[in-house]
Amino acid sequence: MEALRQRVLREGRHLGKGIIKVDSFINHQVDAALMVEAGRELGRRFAASAPDKILTAEISGIAPAVCTGLALGLPIVYARKSRPITMPDPVYRRTAPSHTKGKSVELLVSPEVLKAGERVLIVDDFLASGRTILALVGLVEDAGAVLVGIGAVIEKRFEGGRQELASLDVPIEALVVIERVEGERMILAPDN
Amino acid sequence: MEALRQRVLREGRHLGKGIIKVDSFINHQVDAALMVEAGRELGRRFAASAPDKILTAEISGIAPAVCTGLALGLPIVYARKSRPITMPDPVYRRTAPSHTKGKSVELLVSPEVLKAGERVLIVDDFLASGRTILALVGLVEDAGAVLVGIGAVIEKRFEGGRQELASLDVPIEALVVIERVEGERMILAPDN
Numbered sequence: 001m002e003a004l005r006q007r008v009l010r011e012g013r014h015l016g017k018g019i020i021k022v023d024s025f026i027n028h029q030v031d032a033a034l035m036v037e038a039g040r041e042l043g044r045r046f047a048a049s050a051p052d053k054i055l056t057a058e059i060s061g062i063a064p065a066v067c068t069g070l071a072l073g074l075p076i077v078y079a080r081k082s083r084p085i086t087m088p089d090p091v092y093r094r095t096a097p098s099h100t101k102g103k104s105v106e107l108l109v110s111p112e113v114l115k116a117g118e119r120v121l122i123v124d125d126f127l128a129s130g131r132t133i134l135a136l137v138g139l140v141e142d143a144g145a146v147l148v149g150i151g152a153v154i155e156k157r158f159e160g161g162r163q164e165l166a167s168l169d170v171p172i173e174a175l176v177v178i179e180r181v182e183g184e185r186m187i188l189a190p191d192n
Numbered sequence: 193m194e195a196l197r198q199r200v201l202r203e204g205r206h207l208g209k210g211i212i213k214v215d216s217f218i219n220h221q222v223d224a225a226l227m228v229e230a231g232r233e234l235g236r237r238f239a240a241s242a243p244d245k246i247l248t249a250e251i252s253g254i255a256p257a258v259c260t261g262l263a264l265g266l267p268i269v270y271a272r273k274s275r276p277i278t279m280p281d282p283v284y285r286r287t288a289p290s291h292t293k294g295k296s297v298e299l300l301v302s303p304e305v306l307k308a309g310e311r312v313l314i315v316d317d318f319l320a321s322g323r324t325i326l327a328l329v330g331l332v333e334d335a336g337a338v339l340v341g342i343g344a345v346i347e348k349r350f351e352g353g354r355q356e357l358a359s360l361d362v363p364i365e366a367l368v369v370i371e372r373v374e375g376e377r378m379i380l381a382p383d384n
Contacts, residue, residue: 021278028279029269029305030254032261059270062222062254069224077221078251086213087220113221 001041001175002191003034008154009188014181018128018159026125026153027060038175039067042123042151045173046072049148051121053077055114055136057096057107061124064153068123076123077114079107079139088112092142096135107132109139116144127152127174130161137168154178157189193233193367194383195226200346201380206373210320210351218317218345219252230367231259234315234343237365238264241340243313245269247306247328249288249299253316256345260315268315269306271299271331280304284334288327299324301331308336319344319366322353329360346370349381 013021025031042064054076056065062078069076083091092109114120120140122133133150140147147170155162155174158181165172177189205213217223234256246268248257254270261268275283284301306312312332314325325342332339339362347354347366350373357364369381 015278019277023276023278023302024305025267027276028272028302029267030258030261031267032258033265035258036262058251059254059272062251063258066222066224066227066255066258069222070228073225075217075221075223080220080251084215084219085211086207086215110215110220113216 001038004038004153004176005188005191007031007034008176008178008186012186014184014186018156018181020126020154020156020178020186022154026063030063035063035067036070038064038153039069040071041175042068042173043071046121046149046151046171049121049171050119051148052119053114053145054121054123055079055109055140056123057081057132057136060126064125065123068121068151077109079109079136081105081107083108092139094135094138094142096132097129098132107135107139109143111143114139114143114145118143118145119148120145121149121151122147123151125153127155127161127172128159130159130164133161133165137165149173193230196230196345196368197380197383199223199226200368200370200378204378206376206378210348210373212318212346212348212370212378214346218255222255227255227259228262230256230345231261232263233367234260234365235263238313238341238343238363241313241363242311243340244311245306246313246315247271247301247332248315249273249324249328252318256317257315260313260343269301271301271328273297273299275300284331286327286330286334288324289321290324299327299331301335303335306331306335306337310335310337311340312337313341313343314339315343317345319347319353319364320351322351322356325353325357329357341365
């Protein structure tokens with residue numbers, strides 16, 4: 001997705017230790033039009049996987065998941081990090097480390113919104129170490145649902161998440177791939 | 193918005209103490225198509241206010257804000273409840289009570305994404321007591337930006353937020369208005 005690549009190169013910044021700042025268009029401010037384009041492209045890539053539902057993690061996964069859901073005509077579910085009083089027992093519960101918060105977080109999904117047999121596409125803003133996505137995969141397993149694919153807006157390939165997820169044997173797609181960082185510079189893979 | 197009214201009546205539930213459960217289509221699972229319709233309708237109602245930007249609060253404000261941003265061709269900003277390491281000093285900071293979490297939360301916005309003079313439309317999933325929205329209004333003031341309107345998907349009119357916000361003297365719109373609750377039953381205002 002060339003528009004997104006250009007935006008990452010122009011406005012993204014490597015803050016050190018692999019932390020990529022894209023909060024002017026992805027995860028604090030959101031460029032709604034660009035995100036809709038990203039959702040459309042993820043939708044195009046996963047249409048053949050025939051998902052029934054999209055699963056993401058609050059907070060920054062919500063915008064790309066909603067836009068992918070819109071493209072595919074599907075509901076989305078966002079796993080919660082704390083439990084609202086509207087969420088009854090029992091809940092599915094997995095733990096993931098948060099790279100940008102420096103601590104572990106829980107991811108909670110109610111069985112009311114994730115059912116056995118549903119075909120689930122996981123969408124998130126970043127594919128980095130893969131550990132948040134593995135927690136979401138765990139929630140899919142807890143529900144007896146079927147994982148059919150994993151999509152991310154941006155992949156930090158140098159963090160190795162793609163290898164971590166390879167044994168799941170589902171299609172993995174990222175719209176922009178950061179191969180590596182050199183100081184403040186990000187080296188992107190060619191448009192894919 | 194008749195489709196949304198029907199959905200609230202069919203799937204929404206009053207859990208007691210004014211807590212409304214709509215997590216099968218608004219704030220855990222999201223019906224993306226319905227949310228896009230809601231965003232389009234909020235966009236139609238606020239087009240004349242000529243906003244430059246939409247401001248909401250994570251978490252459940254993100255989906256309606258993105259959809260309103262899409263309708264109006266505007267970026268959205270979501271105030272964060274905790275500070276990611278990508279957010280530099282200084283930050284604008286206000287406190288709001290969370291009805292469904294039972295404690296106060298901070299709302300943080302970076303001056304990088306909210307500027308003096310910008311015309312800001314606040315969008316959230318619920319207008320209830322108005323206190324979350326007042327915290328967002330405080331962030332608009334901190335930035336020297338200009339509040340031009342307040343939109344919500346669902347208003348709990350019995351919690352009095354509309355009166356709390358009246359002195360701001362901006363248009364306030366809600367797509368579905370719950371006038372009052374009687375046991376488990378919700379009494380909606382006529383479609384507006």
